[in-house]
Amino acid sequence: MKAVVVTEQAAGTAGMTLQERPKPQPAINDVIVEVRGAGFVPTELDWPSTWIDRRGVERAPSIPGHEMAGVVTELGYGTTGLSIGQRVVGLTDWHRDGGLAERIAVEARNLTPLPGDVDFAVAASLPISGLTAWQGLFDHGRLQPGQVVLAHGAAGAVGTMVTQLAREFGGYVIGTGRAADRPKALDFGAHEFIDLDNEPLEDVGGVDLVFDVIGGEIQKRSAALVRAGGTLVSVVGPVEARPSEGRAVDFVVESDRTQLHQIVQRVREERLRTNIGTVAALDDAITALNPTERTTGKPIIEVRR
Numbered sequence: 161m162k163a164v165v166v167t168e169q170a171a172g173t174a175g176m177t178l179q180e181r182p183k184p185q186p187a188i189n190d191v192i193v194e195v196r197g198a199g200f201v202p203t204e205l206d207w208p209s210t211w212i213d214r215r216g217v218e219r220a221p222s223i224p225g226h227e228m229a230g231v232v233t234e235l236g237y238g239t240t241g242l243s244i245g246q247r248v249v250g251l252t253d254w255h256r257d258g259g260l261a262e263r264i265a266v267e268a269r270n271l272t273p274l275p276g277d278v279d280f281a282v283a284a285s286l287p288i289s290g291l292t293a294w295q296g297l298f299d300h301g302r303l304q305p306g307q308v309v310l311a312h313g314a315a316g317a318v319g320t321m322v323t324q325l326a327r328e329f330g331g332y333v334i335g336t337g338r339a340a341d342r343p344k345a346l347d348f349g350a351h352e353f354i355d356l357d358n359e360p361l362e363d364v365g366g367v368d369l370v371f372d373v374i375g376g377e378i379q380k381r382s383a384a385l386v387r388a389g390g391t392l393v394s395v396v397g398p399v400e401a402r403p404s405e406g407r408a409v410d411f412v413v414e415s416d417r418t419q420l421h422q423i424v425q426r427v428r429e430e431r432l433r434t435n436i437g438t439v440a441a442l443d444d445a446i447t448a449l450n451p452t453e454r455t456t457g458k459p460i461i462e463v464r465r
């Protein structure tokens with residue numbers, strides 16, 4: 161089968177090649193999914209799990225892309241709950257080959273049935289951004305209606321989900337990003353926007369929840385804005401600064417069928433919009449995943465049949 165393959169971490173996305181790879185074999189409780197759409201997170205090639213397996217053994221050449229949608233074509237030994245021909249969407253194991261390929265072996269527990277009225281490309285854009293926002297706001301950030309949320313990178317893939325879900329839940333959302341991101345962040349529902357390159361972050365005053373997708377200095381300055389009892393949630397590694405009278409949490413998103421179902425339902429009901437950037441066919445994936453100018457939104461690779 162055709163797949164996007166990486167073999168050397170130092171090469172980054174420039175080292176991606178489109179190759180013929182062996183067809184994946186389903187393990188116990190797996191399914192094989194014929195991929196129709198897969199998302200890519202630009203930082204994926206920096207994650208250790210792209211390069212080593214759970215024993216710490218090198219696993220390259222590896223296939224990136226850990227959110228995907230497609231059709232089940234085969235069931236592994238003992239697999240229940242899914243059937244051949246079923247449309248599915250899910251977040252796949254970081255340490256196994258991903259979805260930038262014609263086929264993928266996935267644990268059935270990591271997949272949610274996908275209703276027929278949701279496009280595969282739309283579905284593929286939801287698992288990582290949607291679940292990260294959901295878990296960061298509700299599981300880790302313990303958001304309450306009426307609270308003020310500082311949503312960094314509010315025009316990005318995660319940030320647009322954070323903004324919409326926080327707002328739906330009754331939060332007051334202050335988005336941040338580059339100057340050019342203002343219209344998009346406001347369009348996705350931010351009440352206010354701070355251009356981090358030109359406006360003082362400190363102008364936002366106190367906030368109850370910081371959702372950080374940037375880290376570094378921005379995170380340190382954000383921690384100081386958290387009110388007593390508030391939380392700083394980071395998805396960019398261990399927290400570097402803690403609020404003086406609040407909590408700090410960093411986490412890696414986990415697969416959750418129930419939460420993903422809720423996210424898909426919101427998209428079907430047009431209560432949640434996804435933020436898709438470049439869309440390209442698998443044959444054009446290498447060019448699409450190596451943009452020569454700034455892009456925004458989740459890059460999606462479509463595998464058509």
Ligand SMILES: NC(=O)c1ccc[n+]([C@@H]2O[C@H](COP(=O)([O-])OP(=O)(O)OC[C@H]3O[C@@H](n4cnc5c(N)ncnc54)[C@H](OP(=O)(O)O)[C@@H]3O)[C@@H](O)[C@H]2O)c1
Nearest residue numbers: 203292313316317318319337338356373374395411412413
């Ligand atoms: N821990 C987890 O489970 C988890 C899950 C999902 C994502 N992540 C991480 O979260 C981060 C965001 O992911 P994403 O998919 O939302 O990426 P994205 O779509 O690129 O969004 C990030 C946004 O933040 C902006 N930004 C970054 N640094 C900035 C700065 N210093 N000033 C102003 N704006 C800045 C980016 O603009 P520019 O492109 O111009 O920099 C972009 O608009 C990535 O590092 C990703 O690895 C972690």
